Every structure is written in structure tokens, then in C-alpha cells.
Amino acid sequence: MNTVESLNPEQKKAVIADNENMLVLAGAGSGKTSVLTHRTAWLVNEQGVPPMNILAVTFTNKAAKEMRSRVESLLDISTHGMWIGTFHGIAHRLLRRHAGEIGLDPQFKILDQDDQLQIVKKIVKDLNIDDKIYPPRTIRAFIGARKDEGVRADSLHSSDSRYDYTYIKAFQAYETQLRVDKALDFADLLLYVHDLFDQNEGVRRSYQDRFKVILVDEFQDTNKIQYDWLKLLVTTQNSIMAVGDDDQSIYGWRGAKVENIFKFQKEYAPVSVIKLEQNYRSTQTILDAANAVIANNEERMGKNLWSDGDKGEPIAIYEAVSERDEAAYVSTKIADKLKMGVSADQVAILYRSNAQSRALEEALITQKVSYRIYGGVRYFERAEIKDVLAYLRLIAMPEDNLAFERIINVPTRGIGLRTIDKIREYARDSHLSLWASAEDMVEAKLLPAKALNTIKTFIVMINGMKSLIQPLGLADKIKVVLEGSGLLEFHGSSKHEKAQQKLENMQELVNAAQNFNPPVDVVEEQEMLQEFLAFAVLESGESQADENTPAVQLMTLHSAKGLEFPHVYMVGLEEGLFPTSRSVDMEEKLSEERRLCYVGITRAMKALTISYATSRFQYGESSFPMKSRFLNEIPKEHTQSVRMGNTKPKTFGFGVSPTDFLNKRAKAIASHTSPIGSQYKQGDIVEHAKFGMGVFLGNEGDGEDARLHVDFKGGYGAKVLVAKYARLTKIS
DNA sequence: TAATCAGCTTTTTTT
DNA sequence: AAGCTGATTA
Numbered sequence: 001m002n003t004v005e006s007l008n009p010e011q012k013k014a015v016i017a018d019n020e021n022m023l024v025l026a027g028a029g030s031g032k033t034s035v036l037t038h039r040t041a042w043l044v045n046e047q048g049v050p051p052m053n054i055l056a057v058t059f060t061n062k063a064a065k066e067m068r069s070r071v072e073s074l075l076d077i078s079t080h081g082m083w084i085g086t087f088h089g090i091a092h093r094l095l096r097r098h099a100g101e102i103g104l105d106p107q108f109k110i111l112d113q114d115d116q117l118q119i120v121k122k123i124v125k126d127l128n129i130d131d132k133i134y135p136p137r138t139i140r141a142f143i144g145a146r147k148d149e150g151v152r153a154d155s156l157h158s159s160d161s162r163y164d165y166t167y168i169k170a171f172q173a174y175e176t177q178l179r180v181d182k183a184l185d186f187a188d189l190l191l192y193v194h195d196l197f198d199q200n201e202g203v204r205r206s207y208q209d210r211f212k213v214i215l216v217d218e219f220q221d222t223n224k225i226q227y228d229w230l231k232l233l234v235t236t237q238n239s240i241m242a243v244g245d246d247d248q249s250i251y252g253w254r255g256a257k258v259e260n261i262f263k264f265q266k267e268y269a270p271v272s273v274i275k276l277e278q279n280y281r282s283t284q285t286i287l288d289a290a291n292a293v294i295a296n297n298e299e300r301m302g303k304n305l306w307s308d309g310d311k312g313e314p315i316a317i318y319e320a321v322s323e324r325d326e327a328a329y330v331s332t333k334i335a336d337k338l339k340m341g342v343s344a345d346q347v348a349i350l351y352r353s354n355a356q357s358r359a360l361e362e363a364l365i366t367q368k369v370s371y372r373i374y375g376g377v378r379y380f381e382r383a384e385i386k387d388v389l390a391y392l393r394l395i396a397m398p399e400d401n402l403a404f405e406r407i408i409n410v411p412t413r414g415i416g417l418r419t420i421d422k423i424r425e426y427a428r429d430s431h432l433s434l435w436a437s438a439e440d441m442v443e444a445k446l447l448p449a450k451a452l453n454t455i456k457t458f459i460v461m462i463n464g465m466k467s468l469i470q471p472l473g474l475a476d477k478i479k480v481v482l483e484g485s486g487l488l489e490f491h492g493s494s495k496h497e498k499a500q501q502k503l504e505n506m507q508e509l510v511n512a513a514q515n516f517n518p519p520v521d522v523v524e525e526q527e528m529l530q531e532f533l534a535f536a537v538l539e540s541g542e543s544q545a546d547e548n549t550p551a552v553q554l555m556t557l558h559s560a561k562g563l564e565f566p567h568v569y570m571v572g573l574e575e576g577l578f579p580t581s582r583s584v585d586m587e588e589k590l591s592e593e594r595r596l597c598y599v600g601i602t603r604a605m606k607a608l609t610i611s612y613a614t615s616r617f618q619y620g621e622s623s624f625p626m627k628s629r630f631l632n633e634i635p636k637e638h639t640q641s642v643r644m645g646n647t648k649p650k651t652f653g654f655g656v657s658p659t660d661f662l663n664k665r666a667k668a669i670a671s672h673t674s675p676i677g678s679q680y681k682q683g684d685i686v687e688h689a690k691f692g693m694g695v696f697l698g699n700e701g702d703g704e705d706a707r708l709h710v711d712f713k714g715g716y717g718a719k720v721l722v723a724k725y726a727r728l729t730k731i732s
Numbered sequence: 733t734a735a736t737c738a739g740c741t742t743t744t745t746t747t
Numbered sequence: 748a749a750g751c752t753g754a755t756t757a
Contacts, residue, residue, distance in 0.1 A: 059747065088747050113746080137742095186747060221747095254746065353744050355748085375746085409733095416733045450733095538747075558745045580744060596745085619743060620748055 004038060007031070014241075014274045015039045016046075019212075021234075021268040023219075023261065024243040027305045028290070028602035029281030029564065032243055036215055037067060039241065040082075041074035043213060052081030053212040057230075059221050061086055061539050063562055067217070083211075085519070087226050088538055091189040093520060094196065098203055102196050105182045107397060107530070110537040112381060115402065116140055116185055123173045134166055142167045143174055147187035148255030150194070150225045181402055190225045197232040204232060212238045218562075219244030219264065223255035227263065240268065246301045247294050250558060250596045252588070261301070279305045281564050281605050283312025289608075289634045290601040296633055297591045305602075314640040317631065318611040323356070323572075326613045327363035329644050330569050333609065334552055335367040337567060344370060345550040348565040350557050350600050352578040355618065356571065357554050364552065374555035379512075380540035384491065384502040388509055389536060391481045395466050396529055399433035408434075411490030413458065419451040461485070474528055475513040482506055557600045568604035573612040574625035597630045609642075610634075 004012055011031055014024050015038045026032035040056065043049040056071075058064045068084045083090060092110070099106040111119070120136040120143070123129070129139075142163070146156070153175040156168050178185065184192065197204045211233060216222070219242035222230070234240045242264055249258040265271050279287055287305045294300070320326035334347055349360055354376050364371045379385065387410050393403035409415045426446070427437040441447055442456050465484045469477045482488045491503045518531040553565070557578075572578055578597070583589035601608060612627045 061747085086747065189747095250745075251747090253744080355743075358748085378746095412734065414733065418733090540747090556745060577744095582744080618748085 004042065007034065007038065008278055010274055010276055010278070011035050011038075014276075015042050017241075017272065019239045021239050021271045022241040023264055023271050023273045024241065024276060025261075025273065025301060025303060026243055026245055026276040027279060027303050028245065028248065028599070029279040030276035030305070031278075031280055032217075032245075032276065033063075033067065033070065035276070036217060036241075036243060037070040037074055040071045040213075040215065044075055044077065049212060050081065051075075051077065051079050052083075053210060054082045054215070055090075055211040055213070055233075056082070056084040056215040056217070057090060058084070058086055058217040060562070061089070063217060064089065086538070087222075088186060088189050089519070091193040092534055092538060094193050094207075095184075095189065096520075098196055098200075101200050101203060102192060104184075104192065108182050108184050109393070109400070109402075110189070110534055111178075111183050111185045111402075112537050112540065113140070113186075114381060114386075115183070116143075118402075119174060119177050119181075120170065123170055123177065127169060127173060129166055129170060134164075134170070139167060139170045139174075143171050144185075144187060145255065146171065147185070147191060148223045148225065150191065150228060152191070181400075183402065187225070190223075190229065194225055194229040194232070197229055208233055208235050208238065214238065214240040216240065216242045217244075218248075220246050220249040220258050220261055221251045221256040222260050223257060224260075227257070227260045231267070234268065245303075247297075247303065247595055248561060248599050250561065250592060250599060252592050275303060277303055277305055279307045279602075280309075282307065282602060283310055283606060285312045285314060285638050286601060286604050286608055289315055289638045290598050292635050292638075293594060293601065293630055293633045294598040297594055298587075299591075313607055315634065315638055316607075316609040316642045317639050318609060318642050318644075319627070320611055320613040321615060323359045323613050323616045323618075324363070325644075326571055326611050327359040328366075330360065330571060330609070330611060331363035331367040331369060332644070334364070334567075334569070335369055338369065342567065343550050344552045346566040347569070348553040348555065348560065348563070348567070348603065349569045349571060350555060350560050350603065351571050352557060352580065352596075354556060356577075360554060360571070370549060370551045372551040372553055374553065374559050378540040379505070379508075380536040382502075382505055384487070384506055385509060385536075387487060388478065388481055388485070388506055389533060391462075391465075391485050391487075392477065392529060393533065394435070395462060395469060395481070396526065398435040398462075401427075401434045404434040404438075407485070408458065411486050413486070414454045415451065415458065419447060419455070422447060422451075423455075471525075473525070474516060474532055475510050477529070478510050478513050482510070557596050560603050561599050564603055564605055566604075566606045568600075568608050570600045570608065570610045571612075572616075573610050573628035573631050574616065575628055576623070576625050577616070577618075578628055579630070594630060597628075610639075 004015055007015060008031075011034065014022060014035050017039075024032070024035060026035065036056070040054060043054065044051055056064075056067060058067060064085050068079060068082075071082070071084070072079050083093075085093070095104060095108070096106065099108065117136055117140055120140045124131050124134065124136050124139065146152075153168070153172040156163070156171065158165055158168055160168065178188070197207070214230065214233060216230065221244075230240065242261070244261055246258050246261055249256060252258070265273065282290075284307050287307055291304055318326070318329050320329060330349060334349075337347065338344055349371075351357065351360075357373055357376070361371065361373070380389075387407055390400075390403040390406040393400045394407065397403075405420075408420060423434055423437050423441065426432075426441055427434050430437060430440070432440065438455050439459060442452060442459060445452060447455065461484060465480055468484070469480050472480065487506060488503065491499045491506070513532065516532055516535065518528060519535075520531065522528045522531055557570075575584070579590055579593035583593045610631065612631065613625070614627075615622055615624050617623075
């Protein structure tokens with residue numbers, strides 16, 4: 001199939017370009033993925049480029065999957081030989097192949113963030129670092145930031161005055177520990193591939209030869225090390241096409257460098273630059289709003305989205321009195337839409353931080369709206385899942401100290417800290433693994449009788465499972481481990497609140513293994529396990545919820561990038577939350593927040609609703625935020641204030657437009673002083689005969705007919721009361 | 733050694 | 748609100 005005809009001139013230009021370096025600046029919804037997939041198809045179908053000579057790199061697994069399936073539908077032949085994957089996925093694949101060439105143990109394991117943190121914690125303890133001054137999280141962030149910019153511990157000198165010596169020391173210890181554990185973190189995957197290409201000319205050449213065409217998606221999100229290793233692959237004989245949008249750069253905090261786009265233009269010259277500005281996704285109103293917001297950023301490459309579609313509906317703005325009110329509004333509106341025949345999966349709720357999902361979930365449940373949540377603790381990051389995987393690891397590789405430490409006393413089997421400390425000590429002195437040390441110590445009876453017995457039982461159990469498991473397939477291996485480890489029984493008989501959920505999660509792992517499809521051709525069972533373990537880290541949370549039933553999607557703005565929905569609700573547009581309080585006094589960070597807002601707005605195809613609350617319960621206390629500056633950046637002619645109950649504004653006979661009226665009211669409520677005549681101030685604690693204590697949020701009008709907004713404690717929530725009947729008592 | 737509890741801190745985004 | 752740490756009790 002060839003559908004180049006369906007493309008616009010700019011898209012077409014990018015698709016049928018010669019073997020040249022190209023930068024495609026693709027605005028939101030401008031058909032970026034179409035360009036990437038059609039280019040691939042055109043190369044294969046028309047130019048006869050074999051799929052195996054193409055490398056396509058994305059950032060998320062979702063994007064990689066989508067790309068493969070869309071390419072497949074355009075191709076006459078199989079995409080099997082084509083490399084499509086995330087930076088990390090491809091790096092992993094390369095390293096498994098070439099571990100030997102750069103002195104890596106081919107059995108290396110991959111650490112997720114939690115594993116990293118555990119290691120840092122251990123180091124903090126070992127080095128007697130004060131964790132009040134140097135919290136492990138901060139140290140981890142330091143290490144991550146250095147590695148993302150390609151700086152290794154051994155290239156940092158203790159005299160380097162840029163950094164506190166303690167960080168450097170911890171960094172060095174961390175790197176040593178990773179080598180001992182034969183473990184790589186996410187950044188290592190990229191770093192080692194860089195080293196591989198940099199140091200091994202033969203390997204570099206072979207991939208330069210192989211990849212005639214390199215396609216990179218979301219180029220604005222590349223960090224230094226990713227940029228560098230791509231560069232090592234490009235020669236005068238092949239070409240690279242970078243697709244990105246500087247306005248959608250939202251991962252600066254993770255080391256992404258928008259500047260890479262500028263650098264690309266210089267370092268890969270001559271580069272043909274193609275701008276895709278025609279948007280096929282959203283109404284003109286939505287685009288105008290997005291353009292207006294992003295125009296407040298400096299240092300843009302400059303793009304303006306346009307569409308030849310309809311103007312569409314104005315953007316609805318809802319001012320809530322609390323996060324519960326906000327959630328109630330959003331969920332009732334969604335329920336209404338579903339009743340009108342909108343399918344649930346056409347609707348998304350987007351928020352700045354995962355913590356915001358809670359109130360929304362509760363409200364959706366009340367409305368009986370089925371929803372699916374993305375993010376939060378991902379499936380393979382759950383403690384109980386990692387426990388099971390640790391058993392598998394220890395059984396397969398007894399020298400895996402990380403696995404040993406994780407499960408030696410999970411479920412609790414009477415092996416306490418004292419015993420574990422002794423094993424650690426023995427291991428350190430004898431340079432053995434913890435497992436081997438435990439074996440030795442049992443042999444030589446180096447422990448008190450009780451500890452000796454429990455350890456012995458543990459060893460026998462692991463060894464027993466080992467021989468049992470050997471011939472079994474992955475799913476059956478897991479079944480044996482669930483039973484044999486005692487994990488099933490432990491959680492099954494636990495009266496802990498979450499025990500049932502944990503049990504189900506663990507059972508689900510058997511299914512996950514059953515359905516697991518290794519990305520490379522695997523022959524040995526051992527290799528299968530290794531691929532599964534890597535998959536669990538690299539693709540920790542993909543598609544666990546069943547995707548068959550349509551559901552409203554809840555996710556952060558970050559994870560919404562690249563997606564689109566006919567109906568979008570963007571909630572929590574409040575100063576301090578979005579933009580976050582940590583960004584407001586730094587221009588750079590504020591710009592990134594604004595780009596995030598731009599991403600959010602441009603997810604919407606037909607209808608966009610934005611909401612904010614004048615009071616929000618967070619971090620265990622009430623706050624009274626002002627509405628987000630981003631809201632004020634949207635031209636008023638594109639918005640319409642809405643209220644609970646009716647989307648259409650009421651008519652007012654005062655010669656004042658409804659919008660104006662509501663804006664005035666919004667101001668009155670958002671400001672900390674109420675209009676003259678009210679006896680309460682925002683934030684006052686008041687008491688009501690029936691509802692008890694509450695926080696006064698604001699009022700509409702004054703005198704005895706004034707409507708008072710109060711957020712009551714004790715499960716009553718936000719209420720609107722008429723002043724003359726309310727009989728509130730002011731407490732403070 | 734294990735489980736429970738009180739008091740403490742900590743809050744963004746994720747391959 | 749929720750998770751973590753340290754102390755206390757069984």
C-alpha cells in the first residue's frame with residue numbers, strides 16, 4: 001500500500017527525501033508519526049531498502065509499539081529485521097550481544113530506581129554519611145544527573161569544587177557496588193553503548209554499515225549521552241532523520257536537552273529542515289489557546305499551528321471550591337457525556353501529579369464511570385512482584401546479592417538483622433557472594449543453632465526449587481516459586497489490608513509470563529528468563545489493565561504526550577501545583593511547565609475543559625491557591641466559564657456578560673478577602689449545627705441571601721449554604 | 733525476632 | 748495522606 005498521496009506537501013517532502021540528514025519540526029498533532037511511518041514504508045517499498053537497514057528510536061515503549069504496527073500495515077514485507085525500540089531497549093539489546101567486547105558480564109542485570117535507592121542507602125550507611133544532610137534520594141538524583149550528562153564517577157576528582165565531596169564519594173562507592181553486583185542502571189545502558197561504539201571500531205563500523213537510515217522520534221527529549229551515541233552511528237554513508245518539537249520538551253529534569261535540536265542542525269550539516277504546522281487534531285479554538293499560551297515562552301524555534309477545521313466549542317473553565325468539588329464536576333460531566341453516547345475511551349483526565357488522581361477516582365466510582373489509571377506504582381515495580389522476581393534471580397544465579405538481600409527474610413522466616421549482618425561480614429572478608437557465605441557458614445556452623453537452622457532451611461528450599469524448576473517454562477517456574485517460597489501462603493494468611501491485592505498481583509505474574517513475547521529470538525530457557533527480567537525493568541508498567549473494556553483514562557500530563565482524545569479534562573490549574581511551586585522562580589523551569597501546559601491543551605481534539613480549585617487539601621493540610629497563570633494566558637474569547645449543573649451559562653439581566661460576572665465572582669473567591677459585608681474570611685474555621693467544623697472558602701453576594709462555600713470535615717465535603725439559614729459560628 | 737504503633741518527614745514528572 | 752523510622756511490646 002502506498003498512501004503518500006494522502007500527505008500534505010510538507011509531510012510528503014519529508015517522506016520522499018533523499019538520503020540526507022533531516023530535521024522535522026513537528027507541531028502537536030501535525031502527523032509526525034505518519035511521516036515517520038510513511039518514510040519507512042517509502043524507503044522499503046519504493047527504494048528497496050531492506051528493513052534490517054533501518055533503525056527507529058523512540059522514547060516510550062508505547063510509541064515504539066505503535067510505530068511498528070503502523071509501519072507493518074504500510075509494508076508489503078515483514079518488519080522483522082527492522083530495529084524499532086526505545087533508546088534503553090535498543091541499548092539493552094546491543095549490550096546483550098556485545099557484553100564481552102566491553103568487559104561486561106553477559107549476565108548483567110538492570111536496576112530500576114528503587115534498586116538504585118536501596119544501594120545508595122546501603123552506601124550512606126557504610127560510609128557513615130549523615131542522611132539528614134545528604135538524603136539518599138538527593139544522592140541518587142546527583143548520580144543520575146551526572147550520568148545523564150555522560151560524567152562517570154572516575155572522571156570526577158575529589159578536588160572538583162563544583163560538587164560537594166560527599167556526593168563524589170558516594171557516587172564512586174555506588175559505581176563500585178554496581179560493578180560488584182554486575183548491575184547496570186538506566187543511564188549505564190546508554191553509557192556502555194556509547195563506550196562500545198566509541199572504543200570498538202569494528203562494532204561501530206558494523207552498525208554504521210547496517211543502519212543506512214536512522215529515525216529518531218521526540219528528538220527534543222534526548223539527553224547528552226543519547227545524542228552522543230547516535231552521533232557515533234552516523235557517517236557520510238548513512239543518514240539520520242530527527243523528528244521533534246521544541247515546544248514539547250518536558251523532560252529537562254531528566255537530563256533532556258532541547259539544545260540538541262540546534263546542535264543537530266550544526267553538527268549534521270547540511271540538514272534540511274521541515275516544519276509541520278498544519279494540525280489535524282484539534283479545533284481552531286483549542287489551537288489558538290495553545291498557541292497563545294506557548295507564545296509566552298522565549299527562545300522558541302517558532303511555529304504556529306493552524307487547522308482548516310472548525311472553530312469548535314469554547315474551552316470550558318470550571319472554578320471549583322475544592323478538589324472534591326472539582327472531581328465531582330468533572331465526573332458528572334463525563335457521566336453525562338457517556339449517557340449521550342460518547343465512548344469512555346474518548347475521554348481523558350490529565351493532571352500534573354499522580355497524587356491528584358485520588359479525588360477523581362472516588363468521584364468516578366460514585367458516578368459509576370469505569371476508568372483506567374496510568375502511572376503510579378507500576379506493575380513490575382510493586383514490592384511483591386519484585387520479591388517473586390528476586391527468587392527467580394537467586395535460583396538462577398546464586399551469586400546475585402541484591403536478590404539474596406531482598407528475599408532472605410521475605411516472607412519472614414526468622415532470619416533477623418543480626419544474622420544477615422554476620423553473613424555480610426563473612427562475605428566481605430572472604431570475598432564470596434552472600435549465598436556462598438551462607439552455605440559456608442552452615443557448613444562450618446558459624447552461627448547460633450537457631451539461625452543455623454533457619455538458614456539451612458532456606459538453602460534447602462532454594463536448591464529444591466532449583467532442580468524442580470530447571471526443565472519448566474517461564475510461567476510454570478513462577479508457579480513453583482509462588483508456592484515454594486511461601487509467598488502465596490504468607491500473603492494469603494495475612495490480615496493486612498493490601499494482602500489480597502498483593503496475592504492477585506502475584507497470580508497475575510503467571511499470566512504475564514505466559515503472554516511474554518521476547519523481543520529477540522530466544523533459544524535457551526535461561527535466556528528466556530533473563531529477557532523476562534529485563535522486560536520487567538524496562539517495561540515495568542505497560543498495559544496491565546485490561547484494554548478491552550472502554551474506560552476513561554487518567555494520567556499525568558507527562559504520560560499524555562503523544563496521545564490524543566476527543567474530550568480532555570485538564571484539572572488542577574493552580575499556582576503552586578501547575579506550575580509547581582518549584583518552578584515559579586526559575587525562568588527555565590517555568591517555561592518547561594508552560595510547555596507541559598501546551599502539551600496538555602493540544603491533546604484535546606474536540607472539547608477541552610480546564611478546572612481549578614480555590615481550596616485544595618494536599619500534604620495533609622488545606623491550601624488556597626490562586627488560579628494558574630497559564631489560564632490567564634488563554635484569550636478570553638476562547639473560554640467560557642461553566643458551573644455545576646449546566647454547561648450553558650445562565651442569562652443575567654444586568655447588562656453584564658455571564659463570563660464577566662463569573663470572572664468577578666472568581667476573583668472574589670480567589671482573593672483572600674471576601675467582598676464587603678461578609679463576616680467571614682477565606683480560610684476561617686466555622687461550625688455548623690449539622691455538618692460540624694469546616695473551612696470557609698468564599699461567598700457569592702452578601703447580606704442574608706449570600707451563598708457561602710464551606711468545606712466541611714467529617715465526610716460532608718464542600719457545601720454551598722445560604723447565609724440566612726446557615727447559622728454558622730466562627731471558630732477562628 | 734516480629735509485629736505494631738507513634739511520631740516523623742515528605743511530597744513532580746519516568747525510560 | 749502516606750510512607751518511613753525507631754521504639755516498644757509480645
